[in-house]
Amino acid sequence: MVSYKELGLVNTREMFAKAVKGGYAIPAFNFNTMEQMQAIVQAAVETKSPVIMQVSKGARNYANATILRYMAQGAVEYAKELGCANPQIVLHLDHGDTFELCKDCIDMGFSSVMIDGSSLPYEENIALASKVVEYAHKYDVTVEAELGVLAGVEDEVSSAVSHYTKPEEVIDFSQRTGCDSLAISIGTSHGAYKFTPAQCTRDPKTGKLVPPPLAFDILHEIEKKLPGFPIVLHGSSSVPQDEVDTINKFGGKLPDAVGIPEEQLREASKSAVCKINIDSDSRLAMTAAIRKYLAENPGHFDPRQYLKPARENMKKMYIHKIVNVLGSNDKL
Ligand SMILES: [Zn+2]
Numbered sequence: 235m236v237s238y239k240e241l242g243l244v245n246t247r248e249m250f251a252k253a254v255k256g257g258y259a260i261p262a263f264n265f266n267t268m269e270q271m272q273a274i275v276q277a278a279v280e281t282k283s284p285v286i287m288q289v290s291k292g293a294r295n296y297a298n299a300t301i302l303r304y305m306a307q308g309a310v311e312y313a314k315e316l317g318c319a320n321p322q323i324v325l326h327l328d329h330g331d332t333f334e335l336c337k338d339c340i341d342m343g344f345s346s347v348m349i350d351g352s353s354l355p356y357e358e359n360i361a362l363a364s365k366v367v368e369y370a371h372k373y374d375v376t377v378e379a380e381l382g383v384l385a386g387v388e389d390e391v392s393s394a395v396s397h398y399t400k401p402e403e404v405i406d407f408s409q410r411t412g413c414d415s416l417a418i419s420i421g422t423s424h425g426a427y428k429f430t431p432a433q434c435t436r437d438p439k440t441g442k443l444v445p446p447p448l449a450f451d452i453l454h455e456i457e458k459k460l461p462g463f464p465i466v467l468h469g470s471s472s473v474p475q476d477e478v479d480t481i482n483k484f485g486g487k488l489p490d491a492v493g494i495p496e497e498q499l500r501e502a503s504k505s506a507v508c509k510i511n512i513d514s515d516s517r518l519a520m521t522a523a524i525r526k527y528l529a530e531n532p533g534h535f536d537p538r539q540y541l542k543p544a545r546e547n548m549k550k551m552y553i554h555k556i557v558n559v560l561g562s563n564d565k566l
Contacts, residue, residue: 257505266296289325345376349378363411380419450501
């Protein structure tokens with residue numbers, strides 16, 4: 235058993251309270267490679283932002299759970315080396331689906347876990363989340379639970395249709411589970427294809443897809459029921475068109491990839507939404523830079539040569555999100 239406190243990590247409690255009060259949101263970036271980790275830490279240090287580094291089940295399978303845990307510990311030390319005296323870094327499990335997985339992460343030094351019972355019947359979701367909360371709180375680890383189902387594909391989480399969170403359930407759910415934050419479904423979606431062309435309209439000028447707006451009425455109703463309670467949005471990449479265009483220009487094939495417009499996320503950040511999950515945008519930034527570099531330098535084969543611009547491009551994207559979308563800069 236390793237406590238996250240020994241690793242210099244923090245849980246989300248104080249961070250979220252400040253974010254809700256201050257009208258901004260904490261970035262939750264997924265990571266599974268060293269370059270992503272470096273880019274996240276550099277961006278957080280340069281902008282003086284707290285940050286949540288999150289690990290999905292797929293990332294654990296890809297990179298190995300122990301390695302990721304040591305990378306998070308390395309992230310804290312790296313932030314200090316970059317001049318940040320008091321880094322606020324959370325190591326979070328994204329979409330934990332069993333009590334055992336959450337316990338395993340807590341025992342190995344995670345400071346926060348998500349238990350995602352959103353696909354279960356309501357009472358079973360409550361029972362599972364309560365069990366995780368009871369264990370996590372013994373070690374001062376914070377817990378995110380989910381109510382409502384997001385559409386889309388993220389690692390091993392997938393659903394063809396979304397079911398918006400029912401505002402009439404949130405008080406009962408948060409009280410009975412004791413969760414510290416609540417992921418809700420208001421129209422965000424996992425992956426780089428968040429909406430089908432049929433769900434969108436097409437901008438007549440650019441020919442690009444315009445996605446349906448988020449259900450802010452549901453968000454506001456939830457806020458009224460649970461004043462000041464931390465709300466989380468998953469699947470909140472914006473799928474930047476310039477990255478998609480670069481990928482397609484240099485041999486990729488991502489037709490009609492579409493995300494959540496940043497103006498809507500900016501608006502959400504000002505509400506009780508205090509954690510916004512971004513994964514696909516990092517994947518797109520990395521892939522765009524690598525495709526471009528390799529196409530322009532066909533004779534190069536040293537991975538450092540193409541991973542360096544990939545890391546730079548991800549860092550630029552992270553900084554942009556922190557400063558221009560979430561507003562979590564200058565909060566350390
Ligand atoms: Zn998610």
